[in-house]
Amino acid sequence: MSAPAPNTSAMQPNNMAADLKPQGEEGTPKVKPCCVCKEEKSARDECMLFSSAADPQEACKDMVSKYRSCMASYGFNLA
Numbered sequence: 001m002s003a004p005a006p007n008t009s010a011m012q013p014n015n016m017a018a019d020l021k022p023q024g025e026e027g028t029p030k031v032k033p034c035c036v037c038k039e040e041k042s043a044r045d046e047c048m049l050f051s052s053a054a055d056p057q058e059a060c061k062d063m064v065s066k067y068r069s070c071m072a073s074y075g076f077n078l079a
Helices: 016-020 038-050 061-073
Strands: none
Touching: 038 061
């Protein structure tokens, strides 16, 4: 008797971030969200973390908007 073949689909991890990835065109390399808009993300994070404003979310609205626009330019849709 031979052992049953392993179910390879059961071994594939569920990648919940797959929905965020841009589809890309043939021959166009797909980018990872961690690899784009680094300067915008850094500025947004610094503003949010070190803001002395009573409402950091409102004070950093411009930085957040720039980051979202940058990510959208790479095909990532942020809520």
